[in-house]
Amino acid sequence: QKEVEQDPGPLSVPEGAIVSLNCTYSNSAFQYFMWYRQYSRKGPELLMYTYSSGNKEDGRFTAQVDKSSKYISLFIRDSQPSDSATYLCAMSLSNFGNEKLTFGTGTRLTIIP
C-alpha cells in the first residue's frame, strides 16, 4: 500500500463548476498537508498548506484535512480554464520546510470553456 493515494483522473469539468480533489494516506504521523499545482512541463508550485486537521480558504481554493479519517481535500470554486493542471497532494512529518515531502500520484484536471 502506498503511503499516499490519489485518484490520477483525468478529471474534466465545465468552466464555473466546483472541483473536488482528494487524497488518502496511511501514516498517521503526517502533520503538514500541502497541495501543489503542476502545469505541463513545469515544476510543482505550492498552492496551499494546512497544519493538522481543519479547513483553510484562499480565494477560490479551500483545503480540508480530516486526520481521523486520514483524508484531505482541495476544493476549487468557480473553476477557470487556467486551473487546468495536475494537482498533487503532499505531506510531511514534522516541519513545514526542511522536511521531505511524500507526494500522491497527482490528478490531472481539465476545465472545459
Add this chain to the structure above:
Amino acid sequence: EAGVAQSPRYKIIEKRQSVAFWCNPISGHATLYWYQQILGQGPKLLIQFQNNGVVDDSQLPKDRFSAERLKGVDSTLKIQPAKLEDSAVYLCASSPPRGEAFFGQGTRLTVV
C-alpha cells in the same frame, strides 16, 4: 527573486551511458532536494541536503546515482550507468528554514 535553475532541460542518452544534472537553488536557501518524477507518478525524494551535508538519501540508488552539493550552493546529480527505468523528470527544489519548497522546471531524461 530568481527561481531554482536547472540544466539541461532535456537529455536523451542510451542505456549504460552516464549523465549529470545541475541545480542552482534560490539564494540563501540552505535546504536542497532532488526528486525523481516518473511519468504518471508524484515526485519521489532521492536526496536532501542541508547546506553541504546529506540529511536523507535513503531512496537514492547508490550503486548508480550520486549527488553532491558544492560549497552548500549548487548541486549536481549523476547517473552512471543509466537504465531504461531511469527515464523521468528530475526536479530540484530548495527551501529556506521553515519555509515552502520551491521547485525548478526539471530535467526530462529519456534513456533509450
